[in-house]
Amino acid sequence: MGLFNKLFDKETDHANLTKEEYYFLRNISFLKKLHRLELKLFSKLLNKRVFQPGEYIFKQGYPVAVLYMIKEGKIEIVLEKKDNVVILTSLDKYCFFGEPALFVETQRTASARAAVKSTLYAVSKKDFQEFIATHPKIGGKILFELGKRLSQMVIDTNQRFWDAQSELEELHSARSAEPSDGEEDAKKQV
Amino acid sequence: MQKNKFNLVRIFFFCLVLSLVVLGAWFFHSIFTLIIISLLFAYLLNPLVSWMERKHLPRALSIIIVYVVILLLIALAGVSFIPRFVGQMQELAVGIRKFIIQNSDIEVVRADSLELFIAGYQLPEDEIIKPPCKFVPIFEVEKFVMEMEGQALIAADSLQNFIHHNTRIKLRETENISDFIIRSDLDKFIKENASSKAILTGVSDSVSTLSSPFMGRLESQFAVIEKKIPFVDFASIIDDVADYLVRSTTRIPELVLNFLGSFLMIISFAVTIPIIGFFLLLDHDKIKNYIIRLVPNRYFELFINLLEKIDQIIGTYLRAMMIEILAVSALTSTVLGLIGVKYGLIIGVLAGLANAIPYFGPWFALLAAFTSVLLTGKPLIMLLYVFIGMQIVQFIDNSFNYPIVIGRNTEMHPLVIMLTVIAGGFVFGLLGMLLSVPILFLVRGIVSELYQNLKEFDII
Numbered sequence: 089m090g091l092f093n094k095l096f097d098k099e100t101d102h103a104n105l106t107k108e109e110y111y112f113l114r115n116i117s118f119l120k121k122l123h124r125l126e127l128k129l130f131s132k133l134l135n136k137r138v139f140q141p142g143e144y145i146f147k148q149g150y151p152v153a154v155l156y157m158i159k160e161g162k163i164e165i166v167l168e169k170k171d172n173v174v175i176l177t178s179l180d181k182y183c184f185f186g187e188p189a190l191f192v193e194t195q196r197t198a199s200a201r202a203a204v205k206s207t208l209y210a211v212s213k214k215d216f217q218e219f220i221a222t223h224p225k226i227g228g229k230i231l232f233e234l235g236k237r238l239s240q241m242v243i244d245t246n247q248r249f250w251d252a253q254s255e256l257e258e259l260h261s262a263r264s265a266e267p268s269d270g271e272e273d274a275k276k277q278v
Numbered sequence: 279m280q281k282n283k284f285n286l287v288r289i290f291f292f293c294l295v296l297s298l299v300v301l302g303a304w305f306f307h308s309i310f311t312l313i314i315i316s317l318l319f320a321y322l323l324n325p326l327v328s329w330m331e332r333k334h335l336p337r338a339l340s341i342i343i344v345y346v347v348i349l350l351l352i353a354l355a356g357v358s359f360i361p362r363f364v365g366q367m368q369e370l371a372v373g374i375r376k377f378i379i380q381n382s383d384i385e386v387v388r389a390d391s392l393e394l395f396i397a398g399y400q401l402p403e404d405e406i407i408k409p410p411c412k413f414v415p416i417f418e419v420e421k422f423v424m425e426m427e428g429q430a431l432i433a434a435d436s437l438q439n440f441i442h443h444n445t446r447i448k449l450r451e452t453e454n455i456s457d458f459i460i461r462s463d464l465d466k467f468i469k470e471n472a473s474s475k476a477i478l479t480g481v482s483d484s485v486s487t488l489s490s491p492f493m494g495r496l497e498s499q500f501a502v503i504e505k506k507i508p509f510v511d512f513a514s515i516i517d518d519v520a521d522y523l524v525r526s527t528t529r530i531p532e533l534v535l536n537f538l539g540s541f542l543m544i545i546s547f548a549v550t551i552p553i554i555g556f557f558l559l560l561d562h563d564k565i566k567n568y569i570i571r572l573v574p575n576r577y578f579e580l581f582i583n584l585l586e587k588i589d590q591i592i593g594t595y596l597r598a599m600m601i602e603i604l605a606v607s608a609l610t611s612t613v614l615g616l617i618g619v620k621y622g623l624i625i626g627v628l629a630g631l632a633n634a635i636p637y638f639g640p641w642f643a644l645l646a647a648f649t650s651v652l653l654t655g656k657p658l659i660m661l662l663y664v665f666i667g668m669q670i671v672q673f674i675d676n677s678f679n680y681p682i683v684i685g686r687n688t689e690m691h692p693l694v695i696m697l698t699v700i701a702g703g704f705v706f707g708l709l710g711m712l713l714s715v716p717i718l719f720l721v722r723g724i725v726s727e728l729y730q731n732l733k734e735f736d737i738i
Contacts, residue, residue, distance in 0.1 A: 137575055143575060149736075150579065151731070151735070213586070214582075222328070222331065
C-alpha cells in the first residue's frame, strides 16, 4: 500500500525546506557553496524516495536519468557478472551517485541497491538543466564543484592506472620471459 | 516489514476509498473537457512563462504579462481580422446561394430579378466592416447567424404566402396546420427574443415588398410548365417542399436557443480556462512533484524519462504546428490577395488548418481556391497564378517548417494518412478530419517511446 502512504503521509512531503534538510543539503559536496536562499531554490528539484533493504535503485544497463543524494542509509554499488555479484563500493550519508546522468545520455555501468532502509533525494537531468538555465549564477557554482569532483576522479584514476602499470612492469621484469606482449595486453585491458 | 493484515476494517476502508474515487470521477466528469483544455492551455503557455521567469520576473507576474499580451492580440484580431473574415463569410454564403439558384433546373428566374431579390436580404456592408468598438465582432457573429436564420424564416414564410395565393393547388388542410405551427412558434420565439425582433421585422419588411413580383412570376411559370407537361403532379411536389420547409422552420427557434446556449458556454469557458490555467502555471513544479511522488520506486526513473521524452515530442509538435498554421495561413492569404482571388482570407485560414494533414491538405486548399476563382467568374488564367502561388507557399513551408514538425518522426505512408483522415471524418466530422492525423502522429511517437523505455528498463 505504498500509494496510500505516499498520498496521506507527511513523510514524503517536502514543500518547505526544513532545518534538517537544509543541513543535509549543505553537506553535499557540490552544494556547499550555495547559501540558504539558493538551496531553497534548488530544493524544489528534489524528489524524495525511500528504499527498503535489498531494493534496487537502478540496475546495470538502464538508461541514466537521475542523480541521487543519500540522506540516510547505505547504498551499495554492485557489478553483476552472470552469477557472481561484486560489491564495488558502498556509499554513506551525504554521498551522491549517478552524476553522469546530468551530462551524458548513456546507460548505467553498475547497479545500485540499498543495504539498509535508505532515504534518497533524486534530481532529474531535465530539471537540473532547466535550473542552470534559469539561475546561471547558482548553476555555475554547482557545475564548478561537480567539475572539481570529476577532475579529482580523473586524477585518481590516472594515478591508479600508472600505479597498476608500474606494478605490471615490475612483474614483467621479474619474469622477463615474454615482456612486450603481456604489456600490450595489460594496457588494452585497462 | 509490513504485515499483510486482512481484517474487515481494512477491506471496508479500501472499499470506502474506492467508492469515493468513483464518486469523485462521476462528480467531475462534466468538466473533464474543461480540465483537459486548461491543461493544454497551460502546457502551451508554460515555455513563455518560464522564459520570462528566467529574466528574473516573479512567476505570477510573468503569467499575468503573458495573459495581457494574448488579450491584446485577440483584441487586435477582433478589430482588424475578424470583421473582414465574417464579411467574407457572409459574401460567400450569399454567393453560394446565388450560384445554386442560377444553376438550378427551373429557368423561371431571370438573373436580374434574382439579384434584386438577394439584394433585399443583404446587410448594409458598412455595418459589418467597421465595428464601433472591439467587443462588437462577437455580437457581429451572433447577429450574422440570426440574420441568416431570419432570412431562411422569411423565405419559408414567403413560400407559404405563395402557396396560400395559389388557389389551383389544393392544400387547404395541411396549409392551415403548418401555418398554425409556424405562427405560434414564431410568436413565441419573438416574445422570447425581444432584441432579435427588430432585425426580423426589418428584414421581413424589405422582403415582403420585393417578393410579391417575384412570386407572381414564379406562379405564372409554374402554370406554363404544368400546361406543357400535364402529368407532373405539381401539387404533391410543392406539398413535399412546403412540408419540409415547415418542419425545418419550426426548428429554427430551437437552433437559435442552442446557439445562444453554446455561446454562453464558450464565454464561461473563456473565463474559467485562464483561471484554471493560472494556477496550473503557477504551481506546475509542485503539481509535477506531487504526481511523481505517487510513482513506485521500480517505475520512478522510467516515469521521469518518459515525462521528459513525451514532453519533448508533444511540445515540439504542437508549437511547430501552431507556427506552421499561422505561417501558411498568412502566406496563402497574402498570395491569394495579391492575385485577386475572392474570399482569400477564408481560403488562407482553411489552407493553414488543412496543412496539418500531410500530402492531401495542400491540395484541398488549392481546390478551394480554384472553386472560388471559377464561382466568381474570374479569368481562367488566374487558375495558373493560384497554382503557382500555392506551390511557392508549399515550397517555403516544406523547406522551413516541415522538417521541424515531422522531421523527428519517420514518414508515414500516404495511404495510412488518407484512411486516417477518412475515418476521422466519419467519427468526428470536419474537426476529426483535421485532428486525426496530428493525433495519430503523437500517439505513434508516444507509444514508440513508451515501448523503447519499457524495454530499456527491463519491464517488458
